[in-house]
Amino acid sequence: MNDRExxxxxxxxxxxxxxxxSCRSICPVSLAENAENATPRSKVRMIEAVLEGELxxxxxxxxxxxxxxxxxACKANCGGGVATDELILGSRINLVKRNGLNPVKRxxxxxxxxxxxxxxxxxxxxxxxxxxxxxxxxxxxxVARIPLPAAGLNLRRVVPNLTTSPLRTRLxxxxxxxxxxxxxxxxxxxxxxxxxxxxxxxxAVVNILTGNGYEVIIPxxxxxxxxxxxxxxxxxxxxxxxxxxxxxxxxxxxDHVVTACSSCGAALLAEYGRLLEGSPLxxxxxxxxxxxxDIAQFVVRHCDMTKFGSLPxxxxxxxxxxxxxxxxxxxxxxxxxxAIPGLEYAEMKDADRCCGAGGTFSAVxxxxxxxxxxxxxxxxxxxxxxxxxxGCSACRMHITDGLSQRSSKMKVLHTAExxxxxxxxxxxx
Amino acid sequence: MLTSSVxxxxxxxxxxxxxxxxxxxxxxxxxxxxxxNHLPAAVVQPANRDEVAAVVKVAAARNIPVTPRGAxxxxxxxxxxxxxxxxxxxxxxxxxxxxxxxxKIVVAEAGVVTFEITSQAAKLGLLYPPDPSSLKESTIxxxxxxxxxxPKGVKYGITRNFxxxxxxxxxxxxxxxxxxxxxxxxxxxxxxxxxTGSEGTMAIVTAVTLRLVPMPETKKTMLATFDRLENxxxxxxxxxxxGIIPTTLELMDNLSIVAVEKAVRxxxxxxxxxxxxxxxxxxxxxxxxxxxxxxxxxxECGAMEVKIAQSAAEAEDLWVARRAVAKAFGQIAPCKFAExxxxxxxxxxxxxxxxLEIQKKYDLPxxxxxxxxxGSMHPTIMFDKRDKDAVARAEKxxxxxxxxxxxxxxxxxxxxxxxxxxxxxxxxxxxxxxxxLGQDVKAAxxxxxxxxxxxxxxxxxxxx
Ligand SMILES: Cc1cc2nc3c(=O)[nH]c(=O)nc-3n(C[C@H](O)[C@H](O)[C@H](O)COP(=O)(O)OP(=O)(O)OC[C@H]3O[C@@H](n4cnc5c(N)ncnc54)[C@H](O)[C@@H]3O)c2cc1C
Numbered sequence: 056m057n058d059r060e061x062x063x064x065x066x067x068x069x070x071x072x073x074x075x076x077s078c079r080s081i082c083p084v085s086l087a088e089n090a091e092n093a094t095p096r097s098k099v100r101m102i103e104a105v106l107e108g109e110l111x112x113x114x115x116x117x118x119x120x121x122x123x124x125x126x127x128a129c130k131a132n133c134g135g136g137v138a139t140d141e142l143i144l145g146s147r148i149n150l151v152k153r154n155g156l157n158p159v160k161r162x163x164x165x166x167x168x169x170x171x172x173x174x175x176x177x178x179x180x181x182x183x184x185x186x187x188x189x190x191x192x193x194x195x196x197x198v199a200r201i202p203l204p205a206a207g208l209n210l211r212r213v214v215p216n217l218t219t220s221p222l223r224t225r226l227x228x229x230x231x232x233x234x235x236x237x238x239x240x241x242x243x244x245x246x247x248x249x250x251x252x253x254x255x256x257x258x259a260v261v262n263i264l265t266g267n268g269y270e271v272i273i274p275x276x277x278x279x280x281x282x283x284x285x286x287x288x289x290x291x292x293x294x295x296x297x298x299x300x301x302x303x304x305x306x307x308x309x310d311h312v313v314t315a316c317s318s319c320g321a322a323l324l325a326e327y328g329r330l331l332e333g334s335p336l337x338x339x340x341x342x343x344x345x346x347x348x349d350i351a352q353f354v355v356r357h358c359d360m361t362k363f364g365s366l367p368x369x370x371x372x373x374x375x376x377x378x379x380x381x382x383x384x385x386x387x388x389x390x391x392x393x394a395i396p397g398l399e400y401a402e403m404k405d406a407d408r409c410c411g412a413g414g415t416f417s418a419v420x421x422x423x424x425x426x427x428x429x430x431x432x433x434x435x436x437x438x439x440x441x442x443x444x445x446g447c448s449a450c451r452m453h454i455t456d457g458l459s460q461r462s463s464k465m466k467v468l469h470t471a472e473x474x475x476x477x478x479x480x481x482x483x484x
Numbered sequence: 485m486l487t488s489s490v491x492x493x494x495x496x497x498x499x500x501x502x503x504x505x506x507x508x509x510x511x512x513x514x515x516x517x518x519x520x521n522h523l524p525a526a527v528v529q530p531a532n533r534d535e536v537a538a539v540v541k542v543a544a545a546r547n548i549p550v551t552p553r554g555a556x557x558x559x560x561x562x563x564x565x566x567x568x569x570x571x572x573x574x575x576x577x578x579x580x581x582x583x584x585x586x587x588k589i590v591v592a593e594a595g596v597v598t599f600e601i602t603s604q605a606a607k608l609g610l611l612y613p614p615d616p617s618s619l620k621e622s623t624i625x626x627x628x629x630x631x632x633x634x635p636k637g638v639k640y641g642i643t644r645n646f647x648x649x650x651x652x653x654x655x656x657x658x659x660x661x662x663x664x665x666x667x668x669x670x671x672x673x674x675x676x677x678x679x680t681g682s683e684g685t686m687a688i689v690t691a692v693t694l695r696l697v698p699m700p701e702t703k704k705t706m707l708a709t710f711d712r713l714e715n716x717x718x719x720x721x722x723x724x725x726x727g728i729i730p731t732t733l734e735l736m737d738n739l740s741i742v743a744v745e746k747a748v749r750x751x752x753x754x755x756x757x758x759x760x761x762x763x764x765x766x767x768x769x770x771x772x773x774x775x776x777x778x779x780x781x782x783x784e785c786g787a788m789e790v791k792i793a794q795s796a797a798e799a800e801d802l803w804v805a806r807r808a809v810a811k812a813f814g815q816i817a818p819c820k821f822a823e824x825x826x827x828x829x830x831x832x833x834x835x836x837x838x839x840l841e842i843q844k845k846y847d848l849p850x851x852x853x854x855x856x857x858x859g860s861m862h863p864t865i866m867f868d869k870r871d872k873d874a875v876a877r878a879e880k881x882x883x884x885x886x887x888x889x890x891x892x893x894x895x896x897x898x899x900x901x902x903x904x905x906x907x908x909x910x911x912x913x914x915x916x917x918x919x920x921l922g923q924d925v926k927a928a929x930x931x932x933x934x935x936x937x938x939x940x941x942x943x944x945x946x947x948x
Binding site for chain 2: 070073075076077079089090091092104108113115116134135136260285
């Protein structure tokens, strides 16, 4: 976003804020902090003061703008329809231009730009994780041996095992349909968390697609979608990554682009428009954007849900922010669960409230994000179900961490894993 | 500016993390839900009554203005620190001390969000009726200070009808307890009611004892449309006259119906002059009977159509229009003056007519919704604050709405308070003697004038 566009957005949005404060009861951060200076309204107020010359873009403003999960709940509930998320993103970009990026983030985003470096970093990480982390007895993940606050690695925090064989090294670039006839071609944008942390969920996606007659392309040149960078205000890195992905996907002929990570999906679907303003690749992105579907949408629209076998799981569902408000996907997963015989489903209270992960938010404000996560877990546990299902691996990571902290028996699954299991059950009859 | 020694004293009382002096925070706490701003010198966030008292003592010793603040949803500028000094943020006083189902009372600290009280009471089968639309954000302290009301006011009353007692810190830092948890207590004048509605100008409320009532067993929701607004108003009067007191009697005028229909497309009759959303509650047999009679009355009074919800889901459908109002208004223009003019019920059509005239005269969109049961109407004037000419016209229109309301024998504030926004009209409303009495009482309680200065009886601008 350039400066002119930025100030236009600012002006149009600021004027809509009536300061009513209704966002106080919606914003998870405001609720957890119980203070005006954590509200969305206060952020609008700060921008207004900056534009009126009463306030400079100080590190103090930056710190307050960083305290936002970008869950979009304030925008969705705002009577005046203030696009707070855009205001916050735009401000972060300007703040980063002025004050620079937090050094840890700077390092991380530089390696994101160089996919091979990032791959290597995470693979080395996988090999050496034993030095820094110790395994939890149940094999569900690891906790840090030494506190690494800069990386958000609190001693308590449980992170999933980094896999030594990422999804994209397990599977070929082209995966043939498992049916006699091929219905179409799907590009699978894996995203980082599925690739490096939850490859089994990525495999589930591929199995669903190939089983339903689609050829699946996993472009090897795809890289991080850029969300962690541009949501932190590093628009330059965001743009480099966006261009790389548009090129990587555009190298193939396809009917659909499927994502199984809500942040990647929302980025490809919508956020790239802003990042690619003025880029020669903008038009290519527009074509691509019209074909993006989350895996749950894809299943409902293009897969045979009559082939689900009986799956006696007891589940509840958590709406990832970028899925429910970013991609407007919330009915589809529920429709899928209703279609699976034998599956018991219970809705949790405030299913669409943020789990507190918020990408790099949980790294910087770990204790705060834990508090927000605890509400989610209380609501999930209150359903009496055995599994929390979510369509986002970042949520999964954070919820798994929380569940293990409280020694809960609940487990987390990706929607795609549930669907793949239901098909598996169907095949076995 | 506060000297560094004052700041250290304040920090010693509440802890250093709870005295905010960063420019960013001063700006954030410079306003409430109005367009007014004024920077405080510091924001102080005490954790309990004794810290509140200690902070006020420091302020009193040095003549520092103190502006109490709950959730900052005030619509009359009450929480704006007009004279700088300390914004006293009461959000941390957020414990419910007692919830007694047998005695049907709740004792809550001032910073408890009202909805928390409503939900905790509901778990015990009890109802805390006052339901301002800011219920989920505003604090009980703020509600008491503003004497907030809501749709349920018609049947149950507003905040003051539920306050049994208060714990408050006076402007010299002493602590007073007024009233008690027994309804019949009446020794001398009612200090509880003096502080209730005083908008933080006489004392800082630290805890509130509230009366609860049994939860009604069931309710029934209806929606009636009218081709003439008079008929809607008549329906309200006839219903109440027949001894039926609905819990909700929400009125929308034609312009708001059109605006809502445009925003949400739910098939509202855009040709209707007005619409009434009516809800009756109680024991099932009475509720059925009352709903039937209310729908009869609607028809007798000339309703074009009456819908009665047959299920909870249908009831929700009928509420959609009313709930969509805020969103719909946002689509007409980004800014608004949401007024709060209360007139005798029978004069509602007249008020609406006058408002339509004002709207034409100043050429600004204006819509009217409100709680028809108690005549509390919200004429809302819309504009874009970047258009300076529109702002000037909106201010003039607002002034005329106030005058018209007073001329109709109404009151300027059914529920949003006086603060600084409506202070210019307060003398006109109370009469010179009443106003003088108010000034004297204020001076007796707060001789230094440090408590929320510049508001209500201490307003310094021109009076009407
Ligand atoms: C969207 C919206 C809808 C609203 N709907 C309604 C409605 O339906 N009915 C209605 O009546 N009002 C309504 N209001 C107005 C407002 O919500 C109420 O006046 C509410 O009671 C204010 O509570 P608060 O906690 O936000 O107080 P604040 O705004 O923080 O303060 C309000 C006033 O009370 C004083 N004060 C606050 N706490 C204390 C305390 N503990 N002791 C002494 N003084 C104190 C402040 O100094 C200020 O003068 C609405 C406001 C908004 C923005």
